[in-house]
Structure formats: structure tokens, C-alpha cells
Amino acid sequence: MPEILGSFCLVLHSHLPWVLGHGIWPHGTSWVNEAAAETYIPLLQELYKLIDDDYHPKLTIGLTPVLCEMLRHPSFINGFLDYLDEKVGAALHDFDDFTKNKYEEGRIRLTKWWEEFFERTRDDFLHRFNRDIIGAFKKLQDMDLIDIITCGATHGYCPLLSKDTSIDAQFKTAVDNYKHHFGRVPTGVWLPECGYRPGYRWKNP
Structure with missing residues (x-):
């Protein structure tokens, strides 16, 4: 039997700042619309295609609280x-x-x-995913085909949050948001910008 050298985990991270109500281009709704049309829905299409072909996707995807809220907001759905x-x-x-x-x-x-x-894209959004991109990802997780993790509530960069209470609030709010959208407690979290506070004594910049 060959020696097992390690494990590989495919983790995709997705986040956008809140852009609804901030115009159209370049940092308004065109940003989230483009991401939905050319990233999130194509990813869902490929995942469901794999499942239709009897493959298990076996990946983890991070969906941040801000992104979840935007993709389920009525103004996004109609505007999209x-x-x-x-x-x-x-x-x-x-x-x-x-x-x-x-x-x-x-x-x-x-x-x-x-x-x-x-x-x-429009046909799948309307009919296959029922205007609910987050719900389409949730369905895959409920079928134990993917894992969805969360992130800091506002994608705040933790090393620059000087108070522990601020960091705690970021992740408590994220967990509450996750339970609202996915009906369970998250099994993992993506640290915003992969930033963490060093374990040794340090001074906040």
C-alpha cells in the first residue's frame, strides 16, 4: 500500500463589500452582479453538473456574512x-x-x-436556483456534498482590531448570521485576509 504523504483540502473563499445602494460602476451593484453572473452561478452550475455525473465535489467554500446578506437582498435579486x-x-x-x-x-x-x-445564467438563476444563490449552496451542504464556512462579520482585519471584544463580536455575529442562512453552526472559518494576531507579546500599530 503506498505511503500517504498528506491531505489536500480545496478551500474557496468569496467576499465582497456591501455595494448595494452605492451606485452602479465601478464599485456599486455592477461589482456584485458581475461576480454573481461570472463566478457564483458558474461555480454552482459546475458543482451540480458533477453531482449529475455521480461525482462528489469535495470542496469547502467560504461565504462571508456580508456576501450572504447581499445575495439574498431583494434589491440584488431584482437588479441582477x-x-x-x-x-x-x-x-x-x-x-x-x-x-x-x-x-x-x-x-x-x-x-x-x-x-x-x-x-x-438567467434561466438557471430563475428556474434551477429559484433566485437564491445562497440557497443553492445550502442545498449542496445539506446533501453533505460541500462544506460552507464563514468569516468575520464585516471581513475586518483582526490584527488591527485592538480590543478582544471587537474580535469576539466579529465572529459571534458571523456565527449568528451563518445559522440564519444555513440552519446550523459553521464547522470552520476563514480569517479575513488570513490575518491573525501573533502569539508573542506585541504592540498594536
Whole structure:
């Protein structure tokens, strides 16, 4: 029997600051809309595809409290659908423009690729995931197919939080938020920016 040298754990971490109500671009809703369309939903699509093919994903993903709250906020859900419609419309416009002006074939095909991508994203968001990205991840965890961990409540950088009560509040709030969204206590946590306070005596900067 071959010697076991160690273990490998695939851990994905996801976080965005609160951007709802802060305009559209570059640090407003376009940020979370783009992340949902081009990261979170494609990841869910691939995970569910693996499961359909009888594979166990075997990964851990960190979803921060701020991100969970945003992705379940009504203004995100409604705005995200508008964003997807806008992207489909832009792809259709580019197709007509590129075809009319005789652009190279590769660029014309690319417009169709993006049209199909955003239409598929919208369809899965509406019908497969029931407008609930967090709920789609929760379902996978409830099936024991992935592990979801939490993070500091506001993604605060712990070494710069001078009071222990502030650090305690970050993680107590995170646990409460996790129980609200996932119906259980988290089994792990991602330290914001992987930052921790040294074990030796030190002075807060």
C-alpha cells in the first residue's frame, strides 16, 4: 500500500463589500452582479453538473456574512435580473453591429457566445436556483456534498482590531448570521485576509 504523504483540502473563499445602494460602476451593484453572473452561478452550475455525473465535489467554500446578506437582498435579486437582460441586449446589439460592419467571424461568434452565456445564467438563476444563490449552496451542504464556512462579520482585519471584544463580536455575529442562512453552526472559518494576531507579546500599530 503506498505511503500517504498528506491531505489536500480545496478551500474557496468569496467576499465582497456591501455595494448595494452605492451606485452602479465601478464599485456599486455592477461589482456584485458581475461576480454573481461570472463566478457564483458558474461555480454552482459546475458543482451540480458533477453531482449529475455521480461525482462528489469535495470542496469547502467560504461565504462571508456580508456576501450572504447581499445575495439574498431583494434589491440584488431584482437588479441582477435587469443586469442579465441588459447583457443579453448588449450581445444582440453587438451581433447586429458586427455583422452589419463585416467584422471578423471570430468577433461575431463571440457575441453569440455571450448572448447564450447570459441567457443560460438567467434561466438557471430563475428556474434551477429559484433566485437564491445562497440557497443553492445550502442545498449542496445539506446533501453533505460541500462544506460552507464563514468569516468575520464585516471581513475586518483582526490584527488591527485592538480590543478582544471587537474580535469576539466579529465572529459571534458571523456565527449568528451563518445559522440564519444555513440552519446550523459553521464547522470552520476563514480569517479575513488570513490575518491573525501573533502569539508573542506585541504592540498594536
